[in-house]
Amino acid sequence: MSRLFDVRPNPHPKSEAERAAILADPGFGLHFSDHMAVAIWNPEEGWHDRQVRPYGPFQLDPAAAVLHYAQEIFEGLKAYRHANDSIWLFRPDKNADRFTKSAERLALPVLPHEDFLASIETLVVTDQAWVPGGGESNLYIRPFMFASETFLGVRPAKTVTYACIAGPAGAYFSHGVQPVDIWVSSQYVRAAPGGTGAAKTGGNYASSLIAQQEAYDKGCDQVLFLDGAEKRWVEELGGMNIYLVTSDGELITPSLEGTILEGVTRDSVLTLASEHGLQPVERRISIDELLDGIRSGKITEMFACGTAAVINPVGSLVTEQGRVVVNDGASGRYTDELRRALLDVQYGRVEDTHGWMHKV
Numbered sequence: 527m528s529r530l531f532d533v534r535p536n537p538h539p540k541s542e543a544e545r546a547a548i549l550a551d552p553g554f555g556l557h558f559s560d561h562m563a564v565a566i567w568n569p570e571e572g573w574h575d576r577q578v579r580p581y582g583p584f585q586l587d588p589a590a591a592v593l594h595y596a597q598e599i600f601e602g603l604k605a606y607r608h609a610n611d612s613i614w615l616f617r618p619d620k621n622a623d624r625f626t627k628s629a630e631r632l633a634l635p636v637l638p639h640e641d642f643l644a645s646i647e648t649l650v651v652t653d654q655a656w657v658p659g660g661g662e663s664n665l666y667i668r669p670f671m672f673a674s675e676t677f678l679g680v681r682p683a684k685t686v687t688y689a690c691i692a693g694p695a696g697a698y699f700s701h702g703v704q705p706v707d708i709w710v711s712s713q714y715v716r717a718a719p720g721g722t723g724a725a726k727t728g729g730n731y732a733s734s735l736i737a738q739q740e741a742y743d744k745g746c747d748q749v750l751f752l753d754g755a756e757k758r759w760v761e762e763l764g765g766m767n768i769y770l771v772t773s774d775g776e777l778i779t780p781s782l783e784g785t786i787l788e789g790v791t792r793d794s795v796l797t798l799a800s801e802h803g804l805q806p807v808e809r810r811i812s813i814d815e816l817l818d819g820i821r822s823g824k825i826t827e828m829f830a831c832g833t834a835a836v837i838n839p840v841g842s843l844v845t846e847q848g849r850v851v852v853n854d855g856a857s858g859r860y861t862d863e864l865r866r867a868l869l870d871v872q873y874g875r876v877e878d879t880h881g882w883m884h885k886v
């Protein structure tokens with residue numbers, strides 16, 4: 527394990543009984559481990575004060591820039607406990623790359639890859655008792671960086687805080703893996719050319735919430751966003767990328783045009799496609815092509831993918847004009863196969879032929 531981060535043990539960790547109760551039913555995003563990694567940046571010293579210290583609140587001045595101008599980025603990845611009790615991360619190098627790209631877009635300082643990885647490894651080793659075993663549970667890891675300088679004024683901050691927290695996670699959707707209904711937002715867009723759509727920054731999510739609320743109001747679970755320029759091209763969900771399977775064996779996902787998030791799961795599915803007899807295709811897809819394809823049966827399956835939910839079938843798309851049901855509202859063969867294949871690699875049940883797993 528790297529020694530870049532100094533460990534200051536938590537004198538008051540949760541008791542074994544409290545932890546066991548949480549691990550038995552973790553939910554998602556509700557509970558956090560006993561420690562967090564932190565590092566500070568300023569122009570004079572660069573990155574410094576790297577610590578893994580007791581989990582707890584930050585002291586932030588009310589004029590801290592992030593609270594006003596949202597100069598902030600984050601990441602999400604998981605640690606998996608394998609049958610022999612070893613603990614593994616899935617493609618953390620991809621998250622490190624994306625964190626760098628997000629930092630550049632948000633005019634935040636770049637955290638070196640080795641610091642990113644060391645913060646995660648040190649935190650996970652320190653809190654290894656928090657990595658659940660069995661089932662499809664895991665430790666969700668959330669690295670983030672924000673403008674912690676006390677100042678009001680629009681310019682890149684000169685004091686920046688990096689931190690990483692982690693918490694046990696069970697299934698992402700409360701009703702388990704079942705086809706989800708998707709609201710197609712015709713009013714709101716998530717990103718525009720030249721904007722921040724390809725960065726993992728809080729503002730993208732803040733601006734998506736009204737559409738997410740609209741989805742709930744329509745009885746849907748998630749929102750599908752169209753492009754910001756023409757409202758014609760299918761982009762992604764509020765927190766997941768999308769895929770379509772066609773009757774002639776193509777596995778299609780919207781191409782990266784700078785406005786959608788380059789998902790680690792998306793990239794992994796592209797690689798897995800050919801192993802399952804599918805031809806991976808990255809291209810633009812219009813909403814009309816999508817809806818017509820589902821109606822005609824040319825599109826046989828649709829699924830969403832991301833770190834939190836892995837792969838989740840889409841049961842229907844709902845627009846102002848009504849509902850279009852995918853594959854009779856059931857999950858499909860390839861959706862199930864790809865989900866299983868990804869989970870088998872992540873939980874160490876098959877050989878990791880792509881070199882995706884990183885032992886902590």
Ligand code: PMP
Nearest residue numbers: 765766767787789790791832833
């Ligand atoms: N799109 C958005 C907007 C997301 O928030 C996420 C989750 N990070 C994804 C796609 C999927 O990315 P990943 O597979 O890296 O989790």
